[in-house]
Amino acid sequence: MAKPKVAFYWCASCGGCEEAVIDLAEDILTVVDAVDIVLWPVALDFKRKDIEAMKDGEIAVSFINGAVRTEEQEEMVKLLRKKSGLVIAFGSCAHLGGIPGLANLWNRETIFDYVYKTRPSNNNPEGVYPQIKTKINGCELTLPKFFDTVNTLDQVIDVDYYLPGCAPPPDLIMEAIKAILEGNLPDKGAVLAPEKSLCDTCPRAENKPEKLTMKEIKRVHEIIPDPEKCFLEEGIICLGPATRSGCGERCINANMPCKGCFGSTKEVTDQGAKMLSALASILGLENEEKMTEEEAKKLVDQVKDPVGTFYMYGLPASILKRKQMTT
Numbered sequence: 001m002a003k004p005k006v007a008f009y010w011c012a013s014c015g016g017c018e019e020a021v022i023d024l025a026e027d028i029l030t031v032v033d034a035v036d037i038v039l040w041p042v043a044l045d046f047k048r049k050d051i052e053a054m055k056d057g058e059i060a061v062s063f064i065n066g067a068v069r070t071e072e073q074e075e076m077v078k079l080l081r082k083k084s085g086l087v088i089a090f091g092s093c094a095h096l097g098g099i100p101g102l103a104n105l106w107n108r109e110t111i112f113d114y115v116y117k118t119r120p121s122n123n124n125p126e127g128v129y130p131q132i133k134t135k136i137n138g139c140e141l142t143l144p145k146f147f148d149t150v151n152t153l154d155q156v157i158d159v160d161y162y163l164p165g166c167a168p169p170p171d172l173i174m175e176a177i178k179a180i181l182e183g184n185l186p187d188k189g190a191v192l193a194p195e196k197s198l199c200d201t202c203p204r205a206e207n208k209p210e211k212l213t214m215k216e217i218k219r220v221h222e223i224i225p226d227p228e229k230c231f232l233e234e235g236i237i238c239l240g241p242a243t244r245s246g247c248g249e250r251c252i253n254a255n256m257p258c259k260g261c262f263g264s265t266k267e268v269t270d271q272g273a274k275m276l277s278a279l280a281s282i283l284g285l286e287n288e289e290k291m292t293e294e295e296a297k298k299l300v301d302q303v304k305d306p307v308g309t310f311y312m313y314g315l316p317a318s319i320l321k322r323k324q325m326t327t
């Protein structure tokens with residue numbers, strides 16, 4: 001019997017999701033044995049034309065990582081959608097926009113101006129910017145168009161399932177692959193991870209005081225956190241209350257707060273807003289005294305990078321989506 005065809009593709013990403021597949025270790029042999037990989041740019045030399053030559057729906061499943069930020073990525077994900085039975089948004093960037101999504105605080109013009117003109121380390125006296133078409137010695141070179149806005153995968157194509165995480169952990173990847181091979185998948189649109197919040201599974205939750213009050217906000221480099229205490233108790237913002245579990249509490253176990261790479265559980269509309277609301281309910285003074293406006297402002301000003309704190313992985317997927325530019 002013919003093996004199911006599987007494609008892996010990457011868009012705007014760091015390559016960590018490709019590493020996550022390799023992190024399957026010896027389990028990767030089980031996967032390779034069970035499927036026929038037809039596209040995997042990081043590891044195998046298949047071309048776009050090979051995919052174009054396939055029948056619609058011929059690929060059983062495409063795992064696509066990375067956000068969509070260029071015209072080439074948009075074309076490729078649309079092509080893979082057409083040729084695939086299932087499309088899985090693989091990792092935080094495809095799922096939520098991820099770290100590349102923070103570029104939605106700027107647009108193409110402001111990014112190019114900084115990268116090619118005003119950055120202190122630049123040496124570009126002729127002011128050369130990348131062009132979509134360039135003529136050199138009678139030949140035309142092309143580059144894909146760079147969009148103003150970074151999109152999540154499901155803002156560009158229909159997505160069947162989501163494998164969350166930066167990067168998705170090997171156990172969740174293997175569970176997803178088994179579910180696909182056994183035809184044992186949940187309803188379309190599901191995130192293939194538990195529906196509990198990270199605080200529900202965090203080993204530090206049991207040490208959390210019943211009444212938690214955060215009197216000041218610290219950054220993680222300013223103290224050495226007590227490995228037994230909830231980060232919020234120590235004044236460090238941890239996105240556990242607004243984040244889905246399933247990562248094995250990777251950051252917490254490394255004594256780092258959660259930054260939210262798994263996104264939220266399904267009842268939450270906006271992860272950053274949910275975290276802000278959780279934080280607002282615990283920020284306060286000793287003895288529950290009422291804060292003056294000035295005291296409240298002083299406390300809020302201690303959040304040095306609000307977007308990077310509350311939307312590090314999810315700006316394109318959030319209600320805000322991007323900064324509105326006046327230029």
Ligand code: SF4
Binds near residue numbers: 205208230252
């Ligand atoms: S806020 Fe962070 S450290 Fe505290 S219980 Fe939740 S996940 Fe754990």
Ligand code: SF4
Binds near residue numbers: 259
């Ligand atoms: S602790 Fe948070 S940021 Fe770290 S891997 Fe888990 S979900 Fe992602």
